[in-house]
Amino acid sequence: MRSDKEYKELTIKEFTKAADVYETDRAGIYAMCKEDYPYISGELEKEAYQELLDCGCGSGPMISLLYEKDPNKHYTGIDLTPKMIEAARAKHLEGVDWVVGDCENLPFPNNTFDVVICSNSFHHYPDPQAFFDSVKRVLRPGGRLILQDYTAPAPILWLMNHAEMPLSNLTGHGDVAARSLDEIKAFCKQSGLKIERLERARKFRLHLVARKRKGRGSR
Secondary structure, eight states: OHHHHHHHHHHHHHHHHHHTTTTTTTTTGGGGGGGGGGHHHHHHHOOOOOOEEETTTTTTTTHHHHHHHHHHHHHEEEEHHHHHHHHTTOOOOOEEEEEEETTTTTOOTTTOOEEEEEEOGGGGOOOOHHHHHHHHHEEEEEEEEEEEEEEEOOOHHHIIIIHHHHHHHHHHOOOOOOOOOOOOOHHHHHTTTTEEEEEEGGGGEEEEEEEOOOTOOOO
């Protein structure tokens, strides 16, 4: 089994190579990520917000779409891969902040964001509980986490985690593990986030909406 550092090094290596093609017609397997943007957008439209953080933002395709709809909100994208953030900054979206950083240790003050989104990067995080804890800390009381990633029924999930992803590692990909709904429930409970929606959707997708409670203990 690889160390957390080794998984992150693989991820940086993978997406450094992918950065130049990530939003082109040569994106290959990364093109499927576009299928999930409507889910994120749909959840965001349900509630007003001003400060948004995109965890694992890549070259910023999701923020680009949101910015086109409403450039008056404040968007921040964070990604572990410097080359991806370089590509995002090259878009010159006025007022958008792009940060090279680790989503398991978000470099932002407490209670900063109204909403945190995470689409198709969570399976790259070797310490998922640290991610949930960090998200809870940077969310404002009442703020939401909207997460989309991969999951599957138990037998398929086992194959994904013990065959498919190790093979992907050997070919230079930084995938760590797809998580079950029960694991997501446990991460949320431990961090103190309240689940409002958690489901297994089509094409092995996991959809989560969780909220930081208001009142005491919401830091």
